[in-house]
Amino acid sequence: MHVYPAIKNYEPVKSIKRNGILLILSAKNVMKLILVSAAKRYAKFARLFIFTKYLLTVSPLMKKLFTLITLFILAQNVTAQKKVLRQIADSINAEGEMLYRSEWASGHSTQIFASSFGRKKLLSGGYFSYETKKEMTTIFFSKNEGPVVLATVKFDHGLDSSKYSIDTTTRKFTENEKEFYTIRSKAAQAVLNDTLFKFYEHTSLNLVPIIKNGTKKVYVITAQTAPDEILLGNDYLINFDKDNGIIRKTKLHNNLIPLGTGGKEAIKASSHQHLGETSPFITATDICAFKLWKAKTTWVISFVVSVGYVSAWHFRDEFLEILTQDEWQKIMKNK
Numbered sequence: 001m002h003v004y005p006a007i008k009n010y011e012p013v014k015s016i017k018r019n020g021i022l023l024i025l026s027a028k029n030v031m032k033l034i035l036v037s038a039a040k041r042y043a044k045f046a047r048l049f050i051f052t053k054y055l056l057t058v059s060p061l062m063k064k065l066f067t068l069i070t071l072f073i074l075a076q077n078v079t080a081q082k083k084v085l086r087q088i089a090d091s092i093n094a095e096g097e098m099l100y101r102s103e104w105a106s107g108h109s110t111q112i113f114a115s116s117f118g119r120k121k122l123l124s125g126g127y128f129s130y131e132t133k134k135e136m137t138t139i140f141f142s143k144n145e146g147p148v149v150l151a152t153v154k155f156d157h158g159l160d161s162s163k164y165s166i167d168t169t170t171r172k173f174t175e176n177e178k179e180f181y182t183i184r185s186k187a188a189q190a191v192l193n194d195t196l197f198k199f200y201e202h203t204s205l206n207l208v209p210i211i212k213n214g215t216k217k218v219y220v221i222t223a224q225t226a227p228d229e230i231l232l233g234n235d236y237l238i239n240f241d242k243d244n245g246i247i248r249k250t251k252l253h254n255n256l257i258p259l260g261t262g263g264k265e266a267i268k269a270s271s272h273q274h275l276g277e278t279s280p281f282i283t284a285t286d287i288c289a290f291k292l293w294k295a296k297t298t299w300v301i302s303f304v305v306s307v308g309y310v311s312a313w314h315f316r317d318e319f320l321e322i323l324t325q326d327e328w329q330k331i332m333k334n335k
Protein backbone atom coordinates (compact mmCIF):
# COMPACT_ATOMS: atom_id res chain seq x y z
CA MET A 1 0.00 0.00 0.00
CA HIS A 2 1.25 3.44 -0.81
CA VAL A 3 1.04 5.96 1.98
CA TYR A 4 0.36 9.46 0.78
CA PRO A 5 1.98 12.12 2.93
CA ALA A 6 -1.09 14.26 3.15
CA ILE A 7 -0.01 16.30 6.14
CA LYS A 8 2.96 17.67 4.26
CA ASN A 9 0.64 19.26 1.78
CA TYR A 10 -0.77 21.43 4.47
CA GLU A 11 2.63 22.22 5.84
CA PRO A 12 1.84 22.46 9.52
CA VAL A 13 5.32 21.12 10.18
CA LYS A 14 7.07 24.48 10.34
CA SER A 15 4.72 25.82 12.96
CA ILE A 16 5.14 22.94 15.34
CA LYS A 17 8.85 22.39 15.02
CA ARG A 18 9.50 23.48 18.56
CA ASN A 19 7.43 20.71 19.98
CA GLY A 20 10.04 18.04 20.52
CA ILE A 21 7.77 15.05 20.81
CA LEU A 22 5.43 15.89 18.06
CA LEU A 23 8.06 16.89 15.57
CA ILE A 24 8.69 13.27 14.74
CA LEU A 25 5.03 12.51 14.40
CA SER A 26 4.20 15.49 12.27
CA ALA A 27 7.24 15.78 10.08
CA LYS A 28 6.82 12.38 8.50
CA ASN A 29 3.20 11.97 7.58
CA VAL A 30 -0.36 11.68 8.69
CA MET A 31 -0.38 7.90 8.96
CA LYS A 32 1.83 8.15 11.99
CA LEU A 33 -0.59 10.47 13.63
CA ILE A 34 -3.37 8.00 12.98
CA LEU A 35 -1.25 5.29 14.50
CA VAL A 36 -0.68 7.39 17.57
CA SER A 37 -4.30 8.01 18.11
CA ALA A 38 -5.33 4.48 17.23
CA ALA A 39 -2.68 2.99 19.47
CA LYS A 40 -3.69 5.21 22.33
CA ARG A 41 -7.32 4.32 22.01
CA TYR A 42 -7.00 0.64 21.46
CA ALA A 43 -4.41 0.06 24.13
CA LYS A 44 -6.77 1.78 26.50
CA PHE A 45 -9.84 -0.15 25.57
CA ALA A 46 -8.10 -3.40 24.70
CA ARG A 47 -9.79 -3.53 21.35
CA LEU A 48 -6.70 -5.03 19.88
CA PHE A 49 -8.36 -7.08 17.22
CA ILE A 50 -9.62 -4.02 15.39
CA PHE A 51 -6.26 -2.43 15.72
CA THR A 52 -4.56 -5.49 14.28
CA LYS A 53 -7.00 -5.41 11.41
CA TYR A 54 -6.25 -1.77 10.88
CA LEU A 55 -2.52 -2.36 11.00
CA LEU A 56 -2.78 -4.74 8.08
CA THR A 57 -3.57 -1.81 5.87
CA VAL A 58 -0.41 -0.03 6.93
CA SER A 59 2.93 -0.47 5.23
CA PRO A 60 5.72 -2.54 6.82
CA LEU A 61 7.62 0.64 7.54
CA MET A 62 4.70 1.94 9.55
CA LYS A 63 4.56 -1.33 11.47
CA LYS A 64 8.20 -0.95 12.42
CA LEU A 65 7.55 2.56 13.55
CA PHE A 66 4.70 1.41 15.71
CA THR A 67 6.83 0.34 18.67
CA LEU A 68 8.72 3.59 18.59
CA ILE A 69 5.56 5.62 18.36
CA THR A 70 3.98 3.76 21.26
CA LEU A 71 6.85 4.99 23.41
CA PHE A 72 6.10 8.52 22.36
CA ILE A 73 2.46 8.10 23.18
CA LEU A 74 3.34 7.24 26.74
CA ALA A 75 5.24 10.51 27.00
CA GLN A 76 2.55 12.38 25.18
CA ASN A 77 0.28 14.75 27.02
CA VAL A 78 -3.21 15.84 26.06
CA THR A 79 -2.45 19.57 26.00
CA ALA A 80 0.36 19.10 23.52
CA GLN A 81 -1.83 16.95 21.32
CA LYS A 82 -4.62 19.49 21.40
CA LYS A 83 -2.25 22.25 20.47
CA VAL A 84 -1.03 20.32 17.46
CA LEU A 85 -4.58 19.52 16.36
CA ARG A 86 -5.41 23.22 16.60
CA GLN A 87 -2.44 24.04 14.36
CA ILE A 88 -3.39 21.35 11.88
CA ALA A 89 -6.99 22.61 11.82
CA ASP A 90 -5.86 26.20 11.25
CA SER A 91 -3.56 25.27 8.41
CA ILE A 92 -6.18 23.09 6.68
CA ASN A 93 -8.76 25.86 7.06
CA ALA A 94 -6.35 28.43 5.61
CA GLU A 95 -5.57 26.16 2.67
CA GLY A 96 -9.29 25.61 2.09
CA GLU A 97 -9.84 29.36 2.13
CA MET A 98 -7.08 29.92 -0.43
CA LEU A 99 -8.52 27.27 -2.73
CA TYR A 100 -12.02 28.69 -2.29
CA ARG A 101 -10.90 32.21 -3.21
CA SER A 102 -9.31 30.95 -6.41
CA GLU A 103 -12.38 28.91 -7.36
CA TRP A 104 -14.74 31.74 -6.44
CA ALA A 105 -12.85 34.20 -8.67
CA SER A 106 -12.61 31.71 -11.55
CA GLY A 107 -16.32 30.91 -11.39
CA HIS A 108 -17.50 34.50 -11.28
CA SER A 109 -14.99 35.62 -13.91
CA THR A 110 -16.16 32.91 -16.29
CA GLN A 111 -19.73 34.19 -15.98
CA ILE A 112 -18.66 37.81 -16.46
CA PHE A 113 -16.47 37.06 -19.50
CA ALA A 114 -19.07 34.80 -21.13
CA SER A 115 -21.99 37.14 -20.62
CA SER A 116 -20.30 40.31 -21.88
CA PHE A 117 -17.75 39.00 -24.37
CA GLY A 118 -19.18 35.65 -25.43
CA ARG A 119 -17.38 35.59 -28.78
CA LYS A 120 -13.97 36.19 -27.34
CA LYS A 121 -14.70 33.68 -24.59
CA LEU A 122 -14.98 30.98 -27.28
CA LEU A 123 -11.29 31.48 -28.09
CA SER A 124 -10.29 30.73 -24.53
CA GLY A 125 -8.33 27.55 -23.80
CA GLY A 126 -8.56 27.89 -20.05
CA TYR A 127 -8.20 30.16 -17.08
CA PHE A 128 -6.68 30.48 -13.66
CA SER A 129 -6.86 32.88 -10.74
CA TYR A 130 -4.26 34.29 -8.43
CA GLU A 131 -4.19 36.71 -5.56
CA THR A 132 -1.74 39.54 -5.09
CA LYS A 133 -1.46 42.11 -2.32
CA LYS A 134 -3.63 44.40 -4.41
CA GLU A 135 -6.39 42.18 -5.74
CA MET A 136 -7.74 38.85 -6.95
CA THR A 137 -7.18 38.30 -10.66
CA THR A 138 -8.52 35.75 -13.12
CA ILE A 139 -7.04 35.50 -16.59
CA PHE A 140 -8.31 33.63 -19.65
CA PHE A 141 -5.69 32.45 -22.13
CA SER A 142 -5.89 31.47 -25.80
CA LYS A 143 -5.99 27.88 -27.08
CA ASN A 144 -2.95 28.00 -29.36
CA GLU A 145 0.63 27.05 -28.52
CA GLY A 146 2.43 29.97 -26.98
CA PRO A 147 -0.84 31.36 -25.64
CA VAL A 148 -1.63 34.97 -24.82
CA VAL A 149 -3.99 36.48 -22.30
CA LEU A 150 -7.42 37.22 -23.79
CA ALA A 151 -9.10 38.78 -20.80
CA THR A 152 -8.26 39.88 -17.27
CA VAL A 153 -10.93 40.08 -14.58
CA LYS A 154 -10.18 41.67 -11.23
CA PHE A 155 -11.91 41.72 -7.85
CA ASP A 156 -10.80 43.31 -4.63
CA HIS A 157 -9.99 41.15 -1.62
CA GLY A 158 -13.51 41.40 -0.27
CA LEU A 159 -14.73 39.21 -3.16
CA ASP A 160 -17.86 41.16 -3.97
CA SER A 161 -19.20 39.75 -7.24
CA SER A 162 -20.75 43.08 -8.23
CA LYS A 163 -17.45 44.94 -7.91
CA TYR A 164 -15.13 43.89 -10.69
CA SER A 165 -13.20 45.16 -13.69
CA ILE A 166 -12.72 43.32 -16.96
CA ASP A 167 -10.07 44.12 -19.53
CA THR A 168 -10.26 42.23 -22.83
CA THR A 169 -7.07 43.67 -24.30
CA THR A 170 -5.04 40.77 -25.65
CA ARG A 171 -1.62 40.76 -23.97
CA LYS A 172 1.34 38.58 -23.03
CA PHE A 173 1.58 36.68 -19.74
CA THR A 174 3.42 38.43 -16.94
CA GLU A 175 6.36 36.47 -15.47
CA ASN A 176 4.17 35.45 -12.56
CA GLU A 177 1.37 34.29 -14.85
CA LYS A 178 3.83 32.24 -16.90
CA GLU A 179 4.59 30.19 -13.79
CA PHE A 180 0.91 29.59 -13.12
CA TYR A 181 0.34 28.65 -16.75
CA THR A 182 3.30 26.24 -16.74
CA ILE A 183 2.23 24.25 -13.69
CA ARG A 184 -1.38 24.27 -14.84
CA SER A 185 -0.36 22.85 -18.25
CA LYS A 186 1.80 20.18 -16.63
CA ALA A 187 -1.09 19.23 -14.39
CA ALA A 188 -3.39 19.02 -17.42
CA GLN A 189 -0.94 16.63 -19.10
CA ALA A 190 -0.69 14.50 -15.97
CA VAL A 191 -4.47 14.31 -15.66
CA LEU A 192 -4.73 13.04 -19.23
CA ASN A 193 -1.87 10.55 -19.07
CA ASP A 194 -1.85 9.19 -15.54
CA THR A 195 -4.40 6.55 -14.55
CA LEU A 196 -4.41 7.93 -11.00
CA PHE A 197 -6.92 10.50 -12.23
CA LYS A 198 -10.47 9.29 -12.64
CA PHE A 199 -13.22 10.80 -14.69
CA TYR A 200 -16.84 10.48 -13.69
CA GLU A 201 -19.78 10.94 -16.01
CA HIS A 202 -21.48 14.33 -16.10
CA THR A 203 -18.64 16.00 -14.24
CA SER A 204 -15.53 17.86 -15.29
CA LEU A 205 -12.22 18.41 -13.57
CA ASN A 206 -11.06 21.89 -12.61
CA LEU A 207 -7.36 22.67 -12.42
CA VAL A 208 -6.52 25.12 -9.69
CA PRO A 209 -2.87 26.25 -9.63
CA ILE A 210 -1.68 27.84 -6.40
CA ILE A 211 1.69 29.44 -5.79
CA LYS A 212 2.36 30.70 -2.32
CA ASN A 213 5.61 31.45 -0.53
CA GLY A 214 7.50 29.61 -3.25
CA THR A 215 5.38 26.46 -2.89
CA LYS A 216 3.78 25.42 -6.16
CA LYS A 217 0.82 23.10 -6.47
CA VAL A 218 -2.21 22.36 -8.58
CA TYR A 219 -5.42 21.05 -7.08
CA VAL A 220 -7.53 18.97 -9.42
CA ILE A 221 -11.12 19.04 -8.27
CA THR A 222 -14.41 17.74 -9.61
CA ALA A 223 -16.72 20.53 -10.68
CA GLN A 224 -20.21 20.68 -9.20
CA THR A 225 -23.13 19.98 -11.50
CA ALA A 226 -26.43 18.91 -9.94
CA PRO A 227 -28.28 21.63 -8.01
CA ASP A 228 -29.42 19.35 -5.17
CA GLU A 229 -26.11 17.86 -4.16
CA ILE A 230 -22.63 18.82 -3.20
CA LEU A 231 -19.91 16.76 -4.79
CA LEU A 232 -16.91 15.97 -2.68
CA GLY A 233 -14.01 13.78 -3.65
CA ASN A 234 -12.43 12.72 -6.91
CA ASP A 235 -9.86 15.35 -6.11
CA TYR A 236 -6.09 15.38 -6.33
CA LEU A 237 -3.10 17.44 -5.38
CA ILE A 238 -0.06 17.76 -7.60
CA ASN A 239 3.04 19.24 -5.96
CA PHE A 240 5.80 20.89 -7.98
CA ASP A 241 9.40 21.75 -7.27
CA LYS A 242 10.70 25.27 -7.82
CA ASP A 243 11.61 24.44 -11.42
CA ASN A 244 8.02 23.40 -12.11
CA GLY A 245 8.74 19.67 -12.15
CA ILE A 246 6.10 17.37 -10.66
CA ILE A 247 7.31 15.88 -7.39
CA ARG A 248 4.16 14.21 -6.14
CA LYS A 249 0.63 13.36 -7.19
CA THR A 250 -1.79 12.64 -4.37
CA LYS A 251 -5.30 11.34 -4.54
CA LEU A 252 -7.20 13.18 -1.80
CA HIS A 253 -10.35 11.02 -1.61
CA ASN A 254 -10.87 7.45 -2.75
CA ASN A 255 -13.94 8.20 -4.81
CA LEU A 256 -16.60 10.71 -5.70
CA ILE A 257 -18.90 11.51 -2.77
CA PRO A 258 -22.19 13.17 -3.66
CA LEU A 259 -23.87 14.57 -0.54
CA GLY A 260 -27.57 15.24 -1.08
CA THR A 261 -28.51 18.68 0.18
CA GLY A 262 -32.00 17.46 1.06
CA GLY A 263 -35.47 18.05 -0.24
CA LYS A 264 -38.17 19.94 1.60
CA GLU A 265 -36.98 19.00 5.04
CA ALA A 266 -34.01 20.99 6.21
CA ILE A 267 -31.00 18.81 6.92
CA LYS A 268 -28.77 20.31 9.59
CA ALA A 269 -25.71 18.14 9.29
CA SER A 270 -23.81 16.09 6.76
CA SER A 271 -20.92 13.69 7.08
CA HIS A 272 -18.54 11.53 5.13
CA GLN A 273 -15.70 9.21 6.01
CA HIS A 274 -12.02 9.31 5.27
CA LEU A 275 -10.69 5.78 5.14
CA GLY A 276 -7.51 4.06 4.03
CA GLU A 277 -5.09 6.37 2.29
CA THR A 278 -7.29 9.43 2.62
CA SER A 279 -6.13 12.05 5.10
CA PRO A 280 -7.50 11.39 8.61
CA PHE A 281 -8.57 15.04 8.67
CA ILE A 282 -10.96 17.09 6.58
CA THR A 283 -9.27 18.23 3.35
CA ALA A 284 -8.84 21.74 1.98
CA THR A 285 -10.97 20.60 -0.98
CA ASP A 286 -13.83 19.61 1.37
CA ILE A 287 -13.73 23.07 2.94
CA CYS A 288 -13.55 24.74 -0.47
CA ALA A 289 -16.70 22.87 -1.60
CA PHE A 290 -18.54 23.74 1.63
CA LYS A 291 -17.68 27.41 1.27
CA LEU A 292 -18.52 27.60 -2.42
CA TRP A 293 -21.84 25.83 -2.11
CA LYS A 294 -22.98 26.99 1.32
CA ALA A 295 -26.05 28.63 -0.17
CA LYS A 296 -27.22 25.31 -1.64
CA THR A 297 -27.54 23.70 1.77
CA THR A 298 -29.23 24.07 5.12
CA TRP A 299 -26.29 22.45 6.87
CA VAL A 300 -25.05 23.89 10.10
CA ILE A 301 -22.19 21.45 10.45
CA SER A 302 -20.38 18.85 8.40
CA PHE A 303 -18.40 15.99 9.92
CA VAL A 304 -15.48 14.12 8.45
CA VAL A 305 -14.89 10.89 10.33
CA SER A 306 -11.70 8.86 10.18
CA VAL A 307 -10.21 6.07 12.28
CA GLY A 308 -8.50 8.48 14.66
CA TYR A 309 -10.31 11.79 14.31
CA VAL A 310 -13.52 13.68 13.80
CA SER A 311 -13.27 16.98 11.92
CA ALA A 312 -16.23 19.30 12.35
CA TRP A 313 -16.66 22.27 10.05
CA HIS A 314 -19.14 24.86 11.28
CA PHE A 315 -20.94 26.66 8.47
CA ARG A 316 -21.94 29.76 10.39
CA ASP A 317 -18.54 31.01 11.45
CA GLU A 318 -16.48 28.75 9.17
CA PHE A 319 -14.68 27.32 12.16
CA LEU A 320 -12.87 24.01 11.93
CA GLU A 321 -12.50 21.79 14.93
CA ILE A 322 -10.57 18.55 14.96
CA LEU A 323 -11.15 16.11 17.81
CA THR A 324 -9.56 12.80 18.53
CA GLN A 325 -11.98 9.88 18.57
CA ASP A 326 -11.34 9.75 22.33
CA GLU A 327 -12.55 13.31 22.84
CA TRP A 328 -15.42 12.74 20.44
CA GLN A 329 -16.64 9.65 22.24
CA LYS A 330 -16.47 11.46 25.58
CA ILE A 331 -18.63 14.25 24.19
CA MET A 332 -21.13 11.80 22.77
CA LYS A 333 -21.33 9.92 26.07
CA ASN A 334 -22.10 13.10 27.97
CA LYS A 335 -24.89 14.06 25.63
Ligand SMILES: [Zn+2]
Binds near residue numbers: 253283
Ligand atom coordinates in the same frame (compact mmCIF):
# COMPACT_ATOMS: atom_id res chain seq x y z
ZN1 LIG B 1 -13.44 14.57 2.63
